[in-house]
Amino acid sequence: MIIHNTLGQKDEDFKPMHPGRINMFVCGPTVYDHSHIGHARTNIFFDVIAKYLRARGYSVFYLQNITDIDDKIINRAAEEGKEYSEVADHYFEEYKEIMGKLRIDSINYYARASLYIDEIIGQIKKIMEHGYAYETADGVYFNVRKFSDYGELSNQNMDQIRENARGVIKEEKKSPEDFVLWKKMKPGEPFWESPWGKGRPGWHIEDTAITEAYFGSEYDIHGGGNDLIFPHHEAEIAQMRSVSGKRYLARYWIHTGMVNINKEKMSKSLKNFIQTKDILKSYKPEELRFAMINSNYNTVIDYSTQLMESSKDAVERINIFYNKMKELNSTEGSYNIDAEEIINHFNAVMDKNFDTRSLIREFLAFISDANKNMENISSAAASKLIHIVEYVDSFLNIIYRKQNQESNIMDIIIDIRNHARSRKDYAISDYIRKKLEENNIYIEDNGNKTIWWIKN
Protein backbone atom coordinates (compact mmCIF):
# COMPACT_ATOMS: atom_id res chain seq x y z
CA MET A 1 0.00 0.00 0.00
CA ILE A 2 1.39 3.35 -1.10
CA ILE A 3 0.68 6.65 0.66
CA HIS A 4 1.78 10.06 -0.53
CA ASN A 5 3.33 11.52 2.58
CA THR A 6 3.23 15.30 2.89
CA LEU A 7 6.23 14.91 5.16
CA GLY A 8 8.97 14.51 2.58
CA GLN A 9 6.52 14.98 -0.32
CA LYS A 10 6.93 11.53 -1.71
CA ASP A 11 5.11 8.26 -2.13
CA GLU A 12 5.98 5.78 0.59
CA ASP A 13 5.18 2.18 1.28
CA PHE A 14 2.75 2.12 4.19
CA LYS A 15 3.84 0.17 7.24
CA PRO A 16 1.79 0.55 10.43
CA MET A 17 3.76 0.86 13.66
CA HIS A 18 1.97 -2.18 15.04
CA PRO A 19 1.03 -4.88 12.50
CA GLY A 20 -2.68 -4.90 11.77
CA ARG A 21 -3.35 -1.83 13.88
CA ILE A 22 -3.65 1.76 12.68
CA ASN A 23 -4.04 4.88 14.76
CA MET A 24 -5.43 7.69 12.65
CA PHE A 25 -6.16 11.25 13.68
CA VAL A 26 -7.90 13.86 11.54
CA CYS A 27 -8.39 17.48 12.53
CA GLY A 28 -12.03 18.33 13.08
CA PRO A 29 -13.71 21.72 12.84
CA THR A 30 -14.00 24.67 15.13
CA VAL A 31 -17.66 24.54 16.07
CA TYR A 32 -18.73 28.16 15.72
CA ASP A 33 -20.85 28.00 12.56
CA HIS A 34 -22.69 25.67 10.19
CA SER A 35 -20.70 22.88 8.63
CA HIS A 36 -19.65 23.62 5.06
CA ILE A 37 -18.77 21.67 1.94
CA GLY A 38 -15.06 21.79 2.79
CA HIS A 39 -15.63 19.86 6.02
CA ALA A 40 -17.70 17.42 4.01
CA ARG A 41 -14.92 16.77 1.54
CA THR A 42 -12.21 16.15 4.09
CA ASN A 43 -14.41 13.99 6.28
CA ILE A 44 -15.91 11.97 3.44
CA PHE A 45 -12.43 11.20 2.15
CA PHE A 46 -11.07 10.06 5.50
CA ASP A 47 -14.26 8.12 6.15
CA VAL A 48 -13.62 6.20 2.94
CA ILE A 49 -9.99 5.65 3.96
CA ALA A 50 -10.89 4.35 7.41
CA LYS A 51 -13.51 2.01 5.99
CA TYR A 52 -11.20 0.81 3.24
CA LEU A 53 -8.40 0.07 5.68
CA ARG A 54 -10.88 -1.86 7.81
CA ALA A 55 -12.12 -3.73 4.74
CA ARG A 56 -8.52 -4.76 4.18
CA GLY A 57 -8.37 -6.21 7.65
CA TYR A 58 -6.73 -3.48 9.66
CA SER A 59 -8.03 -2.48 13.04
CA VAL A 60 -8.34 1.29 12.78
CA PHE A 61 -8.79 3.65 15.69
CA TYR A 62 -10.01 6.81 14.02
CA LEU A 63 -9.92 9.82 16.34
CA GLN A 64 -11.11 13.33 15.60
CA ASN A 65 -10.82 16.44 17.73
CA ILE A 66 -13.45 19.13 18.04
CA THR A 67 -12.23 22.64 18.75
CA ASP A 68 -14.86 23.90 21.13
CA ILE A 69 -12.88 26.67 22.81
CA ASP A 70 -11.52 29.35 20.53
CA ASP A 71 -11.69 33.08 19.71
CA LYS A 72 -14.28 32.53 17.01
CA ILE A 73 -16.62 30.71 19.34
CA ILE A 74 -16.20 33.37 22.01
CA ASN A 75 -16.89 36.13 19.49
CA ARG A 76 -19.92 34.34 18.18
CA ALA A 77 -21.27 33.84 21.69
CA ALA A 78 -20.77 37.54 22.43
CA GLU A 79 -22.64 38.51 19.27
CA GLU A 80 -25.54 36.28 20.15
CA GLY A 81 -25.48 37.01 23.87
CA LYS A 82 -24.90 33.38 24.79
CA GLU A 83 -22.41 31.35 26.76
CA TYR A 84 -19.55 30.13 24.61
CA SER A 85 -20.42 26.57 25.56
CA GLU A 86 -23.97 26.97 24.26
CA VAL A 87 -22.63 27.99 20.86
CA ALA A 88 -20.11 25.15 20.83
CA ASP A 89 -22.67 22.55 21.94
CA HIS A 90 -25.15 23.68 19.34
CA TYR A 91 -22.78 23.55 16.40
CA PHE A 92 -21.13 20.35 17.56
CA GLU A 93 -24.53 18.65 17.66
CA GLU A 94 -25.31 19.97 14.21
CA TYR A 95 -21.92 18.80 12.94
CA LYS A 96 -22.50 15.29 14.24
CA GLU A 97 -25.97 15.23 12.71
CA ILE A 98 -24.63 16.24 9.29
CA MET A 99 -21.76 13.76 9.48
CA GLY A 100 -24.35 11.09 10.26
CA LYS A 101 -26.42 12.04 7.23
CA LEU A 102 -23.29 11.86 5.08
CA ARG A 103 -22.83 8.33 6.42
CA ILE A 104 -19.58 9.27 8.08
CA ASP A 105 -19.72 6.72 10.85
CA SER A 106 -16.15 5.46 10.90
CA ILE A 107 -14.92 7.87 13.58
CA ASN A 108 -14.43 5.98 16.82
CA TYR A 109 -14.35 9.02 19.02
CA TYR A 110 -14.87 12.77 18.88
CA ALA A 111 -12.57 14.42 21.43
CA ARG A 112 -13.73 17.86 22.54
CA ALA A 113 -10.79 20.07 23.43
CA SER A 114 -12.44 21.55 26.51
CA LEU A 115 -12.57 18.10 28.10
CA TYR A 116 -8.77 17.72 27.88
CA ILE A 117 -7.61 20.83 29.72
CA ASP A 118 -5.64 18.77 32.28
CA GLU A 119 -3.80 16.94 29.50
CA ILE A 120 -3.15 20.24 27.73
CA ILE A 121 -1.73 21.87 30.84
CA GLY A 122 0.36 18.77 31.52
CA GLN A 123 1.81 18.88 28.05
CA ILE A 124 2.62 22.60 28.21
CA LYS A 125 4.40 22.01 31.51
CA LYS A 126 6.49 19.28 29.93
CA ILE A 127 7.36 21.50 26.96
CA MET A 128 8.52 24.18 29.41
CA GLU A 129 10.52 21.66 31.42
CA HIS A 130 12.31 20.66 28.24
CA GLY A 131 13.10 24.32 27.63
CA TYR A 132 11.03 24.82 24.50
CA ALA A 133 8.51 27.29 25.90
CA TYR A 134 8.47 30.49 27.91
CA GLU A 135 5.93 32.56 29.76
CA THR A 136 5.22 36.25 29.07
CA ALA A 137 2.67 38.76 30.30
CA ASP A 138 -0.11 37.48 28.03
CA GLY A 139 0.63 33.78 27.66
CA VAL A 140 2.94 30.85 27.22
CA TYR A 141 4.75 30.60 23.89
CA PHE A 142 6.64 27.91 22.02
CA ASN A 143 10.20 28.87 21.18
CA VAL A 144 10.21 27.90 17.53
CA ARG A 145 13.86 28.72 16.94
CA LYS A 146 14.88 26.02 19.38
CA PHE A 147 13.13 23.25 17.46
CA SER A 148 15.39 22.86 14.47
CA ASP A 149 13.03 20.67 12.40
CA TYR A 150 10.37 23.38 12.37
CA GLY A 151 9.44 23.88 8.71
CA GLU A 152 10.09 20.27 7.71
CA LEU A 153 6.44 19.50 6.96
CA SER A 154 5.73 22.65 4.95
CA ASN A 155 9.17 22.58 3.41
CA GLN A 156 10.25 26.01 4.52
CA ASN A 157 13.45 27.01 6.22
CA MET A 158 13.52 28.91 9.48
CA ASP A 159 14.72 32.15 7.88
CA GLN A 160 11.79 32.19 5.48
CA ILE A 161 9.35 31.52 8.26
CA ARG A 162 10.77 34.29 10.39
CA GLU A 163 10.79 36.70 7.46
CA ASN A 164 7.16 35.93 6.63
CA ALA A 165 5.99 36.09 10.23
CA ARG A 166 7.26 39.60 10.70
CA GLY A 167 4.01 41.30 9.79
CA VAL A 168 1.44 41.87 12.46
CA ILE A 169 2.40 40.90 15.95
CA LYS A 170 -0.30 41.46 18.51
CA GLU A 171 1.06 39.22 21.21
CA GLU A 172 3.87 39.59 23.65
CA LYS A 173 6.38 37.06 22.48
CA LYS A 174 10.12 36.94 21.99
CA SER A 175 10.18 36.15 18.32
CA PRO A 176 7.58 36.62 15.56
CA GLU A 177 7.54 32.95 14.54
CA ASP A 178 6.73 31.74 18.06
CA PHE A 179 3.20 30.44 18.58
CA VAL A 180 0.97 30.50 21.61
CA LEU A 181 0.38 27.45 23.82
CA TRP A 182 -1.64 29.09 26.58
CA LYS A 183 -3.55 32.37 26.41
CA LYS A 184 -3.92 34.29 29.64
CA MET A 185 -7.45 35.43 30.36
CA LYS A 186 -8.76 38.73 29.07
CA PRO A 187 -11.77 40.27 30.84
CA GLY A 188 -15.00 38.45 30.12
CA GLU A 189 -13.42 35.39 28.55
CA PRO A 190 -13.96 31.82 29.67
CA PHE A 191 -11.03 30.42 31.62
CA TRP A 192 -9.46 27.47 33.39
CA GLU A 193 -7.01 27.59 36.28
CA SER A 194 -3.41 26.83 35.36
CA PRO A 195 0.13 27.26 36.72
CA TRP A 196 0.20 30.49 34.67
CA GLY A 197 -3.03 31.80 36.11
CA LYS A 198 -6.45 31.85 34.55
CA GLY A 199 -6.57 31.29 30.84
CA ARG A 200 -7.28 28.92 27.96
CA PRO A 201 -5.34 26.80 25.49
CA GLY A 202 -3.94 28.01 22.18
CA TRP A 203 -5.19 26.35 19.02
CA HIS A 204 -2.39 23.89 18.29
CA ILE A 205 -1.93 22.28 21.68
CA GLU A 206 -5.28 20.48 21.91
CA ASP A 207 -4.45 18.06 19.12
CA THR A 208 -1.21 16.79 20.56
CA ALA A 209 -2.68 16.60 24.06
CA ILE A 210 -5.56 14.51 22.72
CA THR A 211 -3.46 12.27 20.49
CA GLU A 212 -0.92 11.67 23.23
CA ALA A 213 -3.76 10.66 25.54
CA TYR A 214 -5.10 8.06 23.08
CA PHE A 215 -2.15 7.09 20.90
CA GLY A 216 0.97 8.06 22.79
CA SER A 217 3.57 10.41 21.39
CA GLU A 218 3.89 8.73 17.99
CA TYR A 219 1.24 7.28 15.72
CA ASP A 220 0.48 6.23 12.15
CA ILE A 221 -1.64 8.67 10.17
CA HIS A 222 -2.48 12.31 10.63
CA GLY A 223 -4.92 13.88 8.18
CA GLY A 224 -6.58 17.18 7.51
CA GLY A 225 -7.15 19.87 4.93
CA ASN A 226 -4.02 21.18 3.26
CA ASP A 227 -4.65 24.64 4.68
CA LEU A 228 -3.63 23.20 8.03
CA ILE A 229 -0.13 22.19 7.00
CA PHE A 230 1.27 25.50 8.12
CA PRO A 231 1.30 26.55 10.83
CA HIS A 232 -1.07 24.14 12.58
CA HIS A 233 0.50 20.79 11.80
CA GLU A 234 3.99 22.19 11.89
CA ALA A 235 3.24 23.40 15.41
CA GLU A 236 1.85 20.02 16.44
CA ILE A 237 5.06 18.34 15.39
CA ALA A 238 7.13 20.84 17.35
CA GLN A 239 5.02 20.44 20.50
CA MET A 240 5.11 16.68 20.65
CA ARG A 241 8.59 15.97 19.38
CA SER A 242 10.23 18.53 21.61
CA VAL A 243 8.95 16.49 24.55
CA SER A 244 9.09 12.95 23.17
CA GLY A 245 12.45 13.27 21.48
CA LYS A 246 11.17 10.88 18.82
CA ARG A 247 11.72 11.27 15.10
CA TYR A 248 8.02 11.52 14.24
CA LEU A 249 4.71 12.68 15.62
CA ALA A 250 2.79 10.93 12.84
CA ARG A 251 4.54 8.66 10.37
CA TYR A 252 2.26 9.56 7.48
CA TRP A 253 0.67 12.92 6.82
CA ILE A 254 -2.25 13.02 4.39
CA HIS A 255 -3.73 16.33 3.28
CA THR A 256 -6.89 16.87 1.27
CA GLY A 257 -7.35 19.66 -1.27
CA MET A 258 -9.74 22.54 -0.87
CA VAL A 259 -13.24 22.86 -2.26
CA ASN A 260 -13.48 26.10 -4.19
CA ILE A 261 -16.48 28.03 -5.40
CA ASN A 262 -15.96 29.64 -8.78
CA LYS A 263 -12.24 28.92 -8.56
CA GLU A 264 -11.85 30.61 -5.20
CA LYS A 265 -11.65 29.30 -1.69
CA MET A 266 -14.73 29.83 0.43
CA SER A 267 -14.40 32.76 2.76
CA LYS A 268 -16.48 34.92 5.01
CA SER A 269 -15.59 38.09 3.15
CA LEU A 270 -16.72 36.71 -0.23
CA LYS A 271 -19.86 35.28 1.37
CA ASN A 272 -19.42 32.20 -0.78
CA PHE A 273 -19.73 29.56 1.92
CA ILE A 274 -21.83 26.62 0.88
CA GLN A 275 -23.31 24.76 3.79
CA THR A 276 -23.56 21.01 3.68
CA LYS A 277 -27.14 21.02 4.92
CA ASP A 278 -28.16 23.21 1.97
CA ILE A 279 -26.63 20.78 -0.51
CA LEU A 280 -28.54 17.97 1.15
CA LYS A 281 -31.80 19.77 0.36
CA SER A 282 -31.15 19.15 -3.34
CA TYR A 283 -28.95 16.07 -3.41
CA LYS A 284 -28.65 12.83 -1.54
CA PRO A 285 -25.72 12.11 0.76
CA GLU A 286 -24.52 9.35 -1.57
CA GLU A 287 -24.38 11.84 -4.43
CA LEU A 288 -22.35 14.30 -2.42
CA ARG A 289 -20.02 11.51 -1.34
CA PHE A 290 -19.53 10.55 -4.96
CA ALA A 291 -18.82 14.14 -6.00
CA MET A 292 -16.20 14.50 -3.26
CA ILE A 293 -14.34 11.26 -3.97
CA ASN A 294 -14.56 11.33 -7.75
CA SER A 295 -11.33 13.29 -7.88
CA ASN A 296 -7.86 12.85 -6.50
CA TYR A 297 -7.99 13.80 -2.86
CA ASN A 298 -5.12 16.25 -3.07
CA THR A 299 -6.55 18.33 -5.92
CA VAL A 300 -8.88 21.30 -5.74
CA ILE A 301 -12.54 20.53 -6.35
CA ASP A 302 -14.47 23.34 -7.91
CA TYR A 303 -17.98 22.96 -6.58
CA SER A 304 -20.74 23.53 -9.12
CA THR A 305 -24.24 22.44 -10.03
CA GLN A 306 -22.76 20.64 -12.99
CA LEU A 307 -20.51 18.63 -10.69
CA MET A 308 -23.48 17.63 -8.57
CA GLU A 309 -25.72 16.84 -11.52
CA SER A 310 -23.20 14.55 -13.16
CA SER A 311 -22.47 12.91 -9.80
CA LYS A 312 -26.16 12.34 -9.33
CA ASP A 313 -26.41 10.72 -12.76
CA ALA A 314 -23.51 8.41 -12.02
CA VAL A 315 -24.83 7.40 -8.61
CA GLU A 316 -28.28 6.71 -10.05
CA ARG A 317 -26.69 4.62 -12.76
CA ILE A 318 -24.87 2.53 -10.16
CA ASN A 319 -27.99 2.14 -8.06
CA ILE A 320 -30.19 1.19 -10.98
CA PHE A 321 -27.67 -1.45 -11.97
CA TYR A 322 -27.53 -2.75 -8.41
CA ASN A 323 -31.32 -2.93 -8.17
CA LYS A 324 -31.55 -4.71 -11.50
CA MET A 325 -29.10 -7.32 -10.28
CA LYS A 326 -31.13 -7.75 -7.12
CA GLU A 327 -34.30 -8.41 -9.13
CA LEU A 328 -32.66 -10.56 -11.76
CA ASN A 329 -33.97 -14.09 -11.98
CA SER A 330 -32.51 -16.25 -14.72
CA THR A 331 -31.05 -19.72 -14.78
CA GLU A 332 -29.48 -19.10 -18.18
CA GLY A 333 -26.58 -16.88 -19.04
CA SER A 334 -23.06 -17.17 -20.33
CA TYR A 335 -21.71 -14.01 -18.72
CA ASN A 336 -19.07 -15.00 -16.26
CA ILE A 337 -16.74 -13.05 -14.04
CA ASP A 338 -14.10 -13.81 -11.47
CA ALA A 339 -15.29 -11.78 -8.48
CA GLU A 340 -12.11 -12.33 -6.53
CA GLU A 341 -9.96 -11.11 -9.38
CA ILE A 342 -12.05 -7.97 -9.82
CA ILE A 343 -11.99 -7.19 -6.12
CA ASN A 344 -8.23 -7.71 -6.07
CA HIS A 345 -7.94 -5.33 -8.97
CA PHE A 346 -10.05 -2.70 -7.21
CA ASN A 347 -7.92 -3.12 -4.10
CA ALA A 348 -4.78 -2.65 -6.14
CA VAL A 349 -6.16 0.62 -7.51
CA MET A 350 -7.01 1.85 -4.00
CA ASP A 351 -3.66 0.74 -2.66
CA LYS A 352 -2.03 3.27 -4.92
CA ASN A 353 -2.46 6.27 -2.65
CA PHE A 354 -6.20 5.78 -2.09
CA ASP A 355 -6.98 6.59 -5.69
CA THR A 356 -10.73 6.82 -5.33
CA ARG A 357 -11.11 8.54 -8.67
CA SER A 358 -9.47 5.70 -10.59
CA LEU A 359 -11.46 3.22 -8.55
CA ILE A 360 -14.70 4.91 -9.58
CA ARG A 361 -13.60 4.96 -13.19
CA GLU A 362 -12.85 1.23 -13.11
CA PHE A 363 -16.02 0.54 -11.18
CA LEU A 364 -18.18 2.35 -13.74
CA ALA A 365 -16.42 0.48 -16.54
CA PHE A 366 -17.19 -2.77 -14.71
CA ILE A 367 -20.86 -1.83 -14.52
CA SER A 368 -20.90 -0.76 -18.13
CA ASP A 369 -19.46 -4.12 -19.18
CA ALA A 370 -22.14 -5.96 -17.24
CA ASN A 371 -24.83 -3.73 -18.74
CA LYS A 372 -23.63 -4.63 -22.21
CA ASN A 373 -24.11 -8.28 -21.34
CA MET A 374 -27.37 -7.85 -19.47
CA GLU A 375 -29.10 -10.54 -21.57
CA ASN A 376 -26.49 -13.11 -20.60
CA ILE A 377 -26.43 -12.71 -16.85
CA SER A 378 -27.67 -15.64 -14.80
CA SER A 379 -28.75 -15.37 -11.18
CA ALA A 380 -25.49 -16.98 -10.17
CA ALA A 381 -23.49 -14.35 -12.05
CA ALA A 382 -25.73 -11.61 -10.67
CA SER A 383 -24.95 -12.62 -7.12
CA LYS A 384 -21.25 -12.28 -7.88
CA LEU A 385 -21.86 -8.84 -9.36
CA ILE A 386 -23.86 -7.86 -6.29
CA HIS A 387 -21.04 -9.08 -4.09
CA ILE A 388 -18.56 -6.83 -5.92
CA VAL A 389 -20.83 -3.80 -5.79
CA GLU A 390 -21.43 -4.35 -2.09
CA TYR A 391 -17.72 -4.71 -1.45
CA VAL A 392 -16.98 -1.37 -3.11
CA ASP A 393 -19.97 0.16 -1.38
CA SER A 394 -18.69 -1.03 2.00
CA PHE A 395 -16.27 1.89 1.94
CA LEU A 396 -17.65 4.27 -0.68
CA ASN A 397 -21.26 4.19 0.57
CA ILE A 398 -22.87 5.22 -2.70
CA ILE A 399 -25.74 2.74 -2.75
CA TYR A 400 -28.85 4.54 -1.56
CA ARG A 401 -30.27 3.47 1.72
CA LYS A 402 -33.91 2.49 1.58
CA GLN A 403 -36.21 2.50 4.53
CA ASN A 404 -37.73 -0.92 5.18
CA GLN A 405 -41.18 0.54 5.58
CA GLU A 406 -40.88 2.28 2.23
CA SER A 407 -39.75 -0.95 0.63
CA ASN A 408 -42.74 -2.92 1.89
CA ILE A 409 -45.25 -0.35 0.71
CA MET A 410 -43.52 0.01 -2.64
CA ASP A 411 -43.59 -3.76 -3.15
CA ILE A 412 -47.36 -3.67 -2.70
CA ILE A 413 -47.83 -0.73 -5.09
CA ILE A 414 -45.64 -2.30 -7.74
CA ASP A 415 -47.47 -5.59 -7.40
CA ILE A 416 -50.83 -3.87 -7.97
CA ARG A 417 -49.46 -1.96 -10.92
CA ASN A 418 -48.03 -5.07 -12.52
CA HIS A 419 -51.39 -6.80 -12.22
CA ALA A 420 -52.88 -3.90 -14.15
CA ARG A 421 -50.12 -4.10 -16.74
CA SER A 422 -50.61 -7.81 -17.25
CA ARG A 423 -54.26 -7.08 -18.09
CA LYS A 424 -53.01 -4.30 -20.41
CA ASP A 425 -54.79 -1.79 -18.25
CA TYR A 426 -52.24 0.88 -19.03
CA ALA A 427 -54.51 3.69 -17.91
CA ILE A 428 -54.17 2.43 -14.34
CA SER A 429 -50.47 1.55 -14.58
CA ASP A 430 -49.56 4.93 -16.05
CA TYR A 431 -51.67 6.69 -13.48
CA ILE A 432 -49.81 4.92 -10.65
CA ARG A 433 -46.47 5.77 -12.22
CA LYS A 434 -47.48 9.41 -12.66
CA LYS A 435 -48.61 9.67 -9.06
CA LEU A 436 -45.38 8.12 -7.81
CA GLU A 437 -43.33 10.49 -9.92
CA GLU A 438 -45.19 13.40 -8.44
CA ASN A 439 -43.75 12.21 -5.15
CA ASN A 440 -40.27 11.82 -6.59
CA ILE A 441 -40.46 8.04 -6.76
CA TYR A 442 -39.35 6.72 -10.12
CA ILE A 443 -39.97 3.26 -11.43
CA GLU A 444 -38.64 1.34 -14.35
CA ASP A 445 -40.04 -1.76 -16.03
CA ASN A 446 -37.63 -4.45 -17.12
CA GLY A 447 -39.70 -7.26 -18.51
CA ASN A 448 -41.71 -8.58 -15.58
CA LYS A 449 -39.39 -7.01 -12.99
CA THR A 450 -39.88 -3.46 -11.85
CA ILE A 451 -37.31 -1.47 -9.92
CA TRP A 452 -37.80 1.82 -8.14
CA TRP A 453 -35.80 4.62 -6.60
CA ILE A 454 -36.35 7.96 -4.98
CA LYS A 455 -35.06 11.13 -6.59
CA ASN A 456 -34.71 14.46 -4.90
Place this chain on the structure above:
RNA sequence: GGAUAGGUGGCAGAGAAGCUAUGCGUGAGACUGCAGAUCUCAUCUACUUGGGUCCAAAUCCCAACCUAUCCUCCA
Protein backbone atom coordinates in the same frame (compact mmCIF):
# COMPACT_ATOMS: atom_id res chain seq x y z
C1' G B 1 8.64 37.59 -2.69
C1' G B 2 8.97 32.13 -0.70
C1' A B 3 6.51 27.17 -0.44
C1' U B 4 3.06 23.46 -2.65
C1' A B 5 -0.05 21.57 -6.55
C1' G B 6 -1.34 22.42 -11.36
C1' G B 7 -2.20 24.37 -16.89
C1' U B 8 -4.97 18.56 -22.32
C1' G B 9 -12.19 19.74 -26.18
C1' G B 10 -18.15 23.38 -24.06
C1' C B 11 -17.12 21.05 -18.81
C1' A B 12 -14.63 17.15 -15.98
C1' G B 13 -10.37 14.32 -16.53
C1' A B 14 -6.72 9.92 -18.09
C1' G B 15 -2.31 9.46 -20.66
C1' A B 16 5.13 9.75 -17.66
C1' A B 17 8.15 9.12 -25.27
C1' G B 18 4.83 5.95 -30.41
C1' C B 19 -2.60 7.58 -34.22
C1' U B 20 -4.66 11.90 -27.36
C1' A B 21 -8.57 7.68 -23.76
C1' U B 22 -13.02 8.01 -21.00
C1' G B 23 -17.24 10.42 -18.64
C1' C B 24 -20.77 14.56 -18.81
C1' G B 25 -23.02 17.46 -22.63
C1' U B 26 -25.04 17.41 -27.81
C1' G B 27 -27.26 14.51 -32.24
C1' A B 28 -29.17 9.90 -34.30
C1' G B 29 -30.56 4.82 -33.81
C1' A B 30 -31.77 -0.15 -31.30
C1' C B 31 -34.77 -2.10 -27.42
C1' U B 32 -39.64 -1.05 -24.89
C1' G B 33 -47.33 -0.84 -24.70
C1' C B 34 -45.46 4.20 -23.45
C1' A B 35 -41.84 6.31 -20.28
C1' G B 36 -37.35 5.32 -18.02
C1' A B 37 -32.98 2.65 -17.89
C1' U B 38 -29.47 0.20 -20.95
C1' C B 39 -26.81 -0.44 -25.43
C1' U B 40 -24.83 1.23 -30.39
C1' C B 41 -23.07 4.98 -33.58
C1' A B 42 -21.85 9.93 -34.30
C1' U B 43 -20.19 14.74 -32.59
C1' C B 44 -17.05 18.56 -30.22
C1' U B 45 -10.98 23.72 -34.03
C1' A B 46 -8.19 20.20 -27.06
C1' C B 47 -2.28 19.14 -25.01
C1' U B 48 -0.47 27.63 -22.01
C1' U B 49 3.78 30.01 -24.72
C1' G B 50 8.92 30.07 -26.51
C1' G B 51 13.37 27.39 -26.98
C1' G B 52 16.13 22.54 -26.51
C1' U B 53 17.03 16.94 -26.62
C1' C B 54 15.17 12.91 -29.77
C1' C B 55 13.67 8.92 -35.55
C1' A B 56 9.57 10.47 -32.50
C1' A B 57 7.55 15.18 -27.11
C1' A B 58 1.16 16.39 -23.98
C1' U B 59 5.10 13.33 -21.78
C1' C B 60 12.17 14.60 -20.85
C1' C B 61 15.31 19.48 -20.20
C1' C B 62 15.51 25.08 -19.93
C1' A B 63 12.88 29.71 -19.73
C1' A B 64 8.50 32.50 -19.45
C1' C B 65 3.41 33.24 -18.56
C1' C B 66 -1.06 31.87 -16.03
C1' U B 67 -4.29 29.52 -11.98
C1' A B 68 -5.29 27.69 -7.04
C1' U B 69 -3.76 26.99 -1.91
C1' C B 70 -0.43 28.21 2.26
C1' C B 71 3.02 31.98 4.35
C1' U B 72 -2.93 35.77 9.18
C1' C B 73 -8.25 32.26 11.34
C1' C B 74 -9.34 27.98 8.18
C1' A B 75 -11.30 21.18 6.49
